[in-house]
Amino acid sequence: MTRYLMRRTLVLVLSLIAAGLVLFVLLRLLPGDPAAALLSVGADDAQIAAVRAELGSDQPIAVQLGQFLTDLARFDFGRSFVSNAPVAPEILSRLTVTLPLTLAAFALALAFALPLGILAALRADRWTGAALSALSQLGLAVPVFWIGLMLVWLVAVRARLLPASGFPTEGWSDPVAAARALALPVLTVALVMGASLLRYIRSATLDVLGADYLRHARALGASFSEALIRHGLRNGAAPVISIIGIELASTLLGAVVVERVFALPGLGSMLVLAIAQRDYPSVQGVLMVTTLLVLLIGFAADVVQRLIDPRLRGEERGAS
Secondary structure, three states, X not given: OHHHHHHHHHHHHHHHHHHXXXXXXXXHHOOOOHHHHHOOOOOOHHHHHHHHHHHOOOOOHXXXXXXXXXXXXOOOOOEOOOOOOEHHHHHHHHXXXXXXHHHHHHHHHHHHHHHHHHHHHHOOOOHHHHHHHHHHHHHHHOOHHHHHHHHHXXXXXXXXXXXXXXXXXXXXXXXXXXXXXHHHHHHHXXXXXXXXXXXXXXXXXXXXXXXXXXXXHHHOOOOHXXXXXXXXXXXXXXXXXXXXXXXXXXXXXXXXXXXXXXXXXXXXXXXXXXXXXXXXXXXXXXXXXXXXXXXXXXXXXXXXXXXXXXXXXXXXXXXX
């Protein structure tokens, strides 16, 4: 296991460096000049050249790349082209919105998808299972922004129970106000994520119910619930954990839609604004932090899979 962790850590670091290189190249290939974008219309060549020198975009690409990789190793994403403020503190501030939104939505989705997915599998031949399966398909078919708008209309506009949008300027110093501001976005994301997780958990449970080891445990005298809990859940959890990691990563990447609907000052909103302003340091910083979080989620999912599934550890020993 130690050897596996070291190898996976090395892969994570190399993946992050490769993502940084690709991102650096792609941003430089985009049309437009950030120096010209920062100046008003009609700026002359001397003014544009002065801004390029200030930004460092007049340097050779190799020099810019070397500086970028050096700064990346220190987790220094530079200063914004627009505000001239350091990018890293702004990203940390935005993460206090995006991370609670993503993690709370994930916890809520898992809380109702896990029991309902198992129930849908156990009642697959009854109307209960069919209804749960249909609801999960409906949750996947409906766009997340439409769900958000409907919740705003029902809960915020009609019932006036929660704020429709925005986030407190004082942030989490007022935790009640912050939690109320995130309640509808969390519910929106949780409904979509939960619908997807329910389908995967139902499928994994159906596979377990038809497995030979479960029938063998029943033949040895174990009750159905005992065989399912002791043998079925652990074996069925391994593939579900991989899906959970993918869902969590996709939710983090897709937070931009929900943040736009609810006007939240998270990473997604920062990324959209930075792209519009051709603010390379901010775009690079947001995407690199997001890439790192996605890689860490995948790393954690792989480790948990090997901890709960001895078959994977056996494959690891056989390969070594």
